Amino acid sequence: xxxxxxxxxxxxxxxxxxxxxxxxxxxxxxxxxxxxxxxxxxxxxxxxxxxxxxxxxxxxxxxxxxxxxxxxxxxxxxxxxxxxxxxxxxxxxxxxxxxxxxxxxxxxxxxxxxxxxxxxxxxxxxxxxxxxxxxxxxxxxxxxxxxxxxxxxxxxxxxxxxxxxxxxxxxxxxxxxxxxxxxxxxxxxxxxxxxxxxxxxxxxxxxxxxxxx
Amino acid sequence: xxxxxxxxxxxxxxxxxxxxxxxxxxxxxxxxxxxxxxxxxxxxxxxxxxxxxxxxxxxxxxxxxxxxxxxxxxxxxxxxxxxxxxxxxxxxxxxxxxxxxxxxxxxxxxxxxxxxxxxxxxxxxxxxxxxxxxxxxxxxxxxxxxxxxxxxxxxxxxxxxxxxxxxxxxxxxxxxxxxxxxxxxxxxxxxxxxxxxxxxxxxxxxxxxxxxx
Numbered sequence: 346x347x348x349x350x351x352x353x354x355x356x357x358x359x360x361x362x363x364x365x366x367x368x369x370x371x372x373x374x375x376x377x378x379x380x381x382x383x384x385x386x387x388x389x390x391x392x393x394x395x396x397x398x399x400x401x402x403x404x405x406x407x408x409x410x411x412x413x414x415x416x417x418x419x420x421x422x423x424x425x426x427x428x429x430x431x432x433x434x435x436x437x438x439x440x441x442x443x444x445x446x447x448x449x450x451x452x453x454x455x456x457x458x459x460x461x462x463x464x465x466x467x468x469x470x471x472x473x474x475x476x477x478x479x480x481x482x483x484x485x486x487x488x489x490x491x492x493x494x495x496x497x498x499x500x501x502x503x504x505x506x507x508x509x510x511x512x513x514x515x516x517x518x519x520x521x522x523x524x525x526x527x528x529x530x531x532x533x534x535x536x537x538x539x540x541x542x543x544x545x546x547x548x549x550x551x552x553x554x555x556x557x558x
Numbered sequence: 559x560x561x562x563x564x565x566x567x568x569x570x571x572x573x574x575x576x577x578x579x580x581x582x583x584x585x586x587x588x589x590x591x592x593x594x595x596x597x598x599x600x601x602x603x604x605x606x607x608x609x610x611x612x613x614x615x616x617x618x619x620x621x622x623x624x625x626x627x628x629x630x631x632x633x634x635x636x637x638x639x640x641x642x643x644x645x646x647x648x649x650x651x652x653x654x655x656x657x658x659x660x661x662x663x664x665x666x667x668x669x670x671x672x673x674x675x676x677x678x679x680x681x682x683x684x685x686x687x688x689x690x691x692x693x694x695x696x697x698x699x700x701x702x703x704x705x706x707x708x709x710x711x712x713x714x715x716x717x718x719x720x721x722x723x724x725x726x727x728x729x730x731x732x733x734x735x736x737x738x739x740x741x742x743x744x745x746x747x748x749x750x751x752x753x754x755x756x757x758x759x760x761x762x763x764x765x766x767x768x769x770x771x
Contacts, residue, residue, distance in 0.1 A: 466682035518731030546759035
């Protein structure tokens with residue numbers, strides 16, 4: 346998203362000026378929501394506070410996002426879009442570790458973590474909002490891993506009958522589980538070990554079986 | 559939990575009678591909460607409605623459970639306690655499939671599903687309640703799988719360095735992920751395939767590599 350540039354604004358056409366001003370307003374509202382979310386979490390984020398902190402009229406805020414869940418969804422997708430990319434290293438293990446680490450970083454170091462927690466909670470307590478939100482949300486999140494796994498199957502690195510959705514759920518599920526339950530830390534080591542588990546399983550390899558018993 | 563027995567009540571001592579009456583009251587409140595939860599979900603469950611539907615005074619209800627989350631926690635643990643047991647079949651694959659299927663059944667066919675969804679949501683939006691609730695909740699849920707995995711390591715069915723908490727997160731996470739996001743069905747086939755994935759990984763076995771690649 347381009348920052349506002351005073352010179353361009355002054356020299357531009359009226360339409361361009363209006364569009365840029367709108368972009369600036371949207372950016373201000375999103376940034377204000379991100380600051381509140383980082384500082385105080387989803388429960389204390391309200392549309393009133395976003396309006397006050399961004400200096401934008403409440404009607405303008407509501408015109409763009411009817412609910413705080415919709416606002417958080419846009420925030421989440423914007424941050425996730427910047428963080429998640431297809432690494433395409435040529436090796437399925439490296440690719441998946443790259444993605445898993447990016448997801449862990451996204452959920453622990455960026456505002457996407459509290460946004461995701463809030464969105465999941467909201468979708469459970471407001472059942473009406475659930476299907477549409479989760480369909481879009483889950484789908485966007487799965488795209489990168491699906492690309493990685495399909496390439497790995499084509500290269501013969503994974504079994505041809507690998508259930509891609511199952512692998513995505515095992516990887517994404519474990520990360521989300523720790524994020525939601527908070528029973529164990531979300532670390533790089535965890536992300537890497539999770540990828541190894543899903544690729545290799547936890548049975549002894551043929552060498553280990555011969556050597557050890 | 560023993561059902562009320564009118565004859566025993568009539569013939570018993572005063573203390574026994576009082577204890578039985580208390581058990582009956584608790585049972586009535588729990589059953590009323592379960593009916594509301596099954597019919598209408600966590601969002602529409604209120605302490606007022608539990609009191610009205612069970613015919614128990616609100617003060618009695620609040621004396622036992624200060625919040626609806628506490629009530630749902632007890633409900634969840636009661637149902638889970640009945641459904642989840644250590645199968646001890648002598649084989650790690652059979653044991654894990656038994657547990658995974660029990661968890662899927664618990665979350666899709668019993669009132670534990672909506673109770674769990676509500677509790678997870680509540681813990682996110684009311685951060686103060688989070689640590690205590692999730693510590694107890696997560697711990698109880700992990701016990702059975704931990705028993706199964708430790709036995710399998712002792713028998714040499716799993717690698718000695720298997721990270722038990724990671725395996726539990728991969729199994730439980732994928733199930734919870736589907737429950738929360740609702741993007742794909744929670745079925746027996748899914749539970750069995752998930753166990754195979756975590757045990758065997760998704761790389762081709764040595765035979766397949768020689769034959770096919």
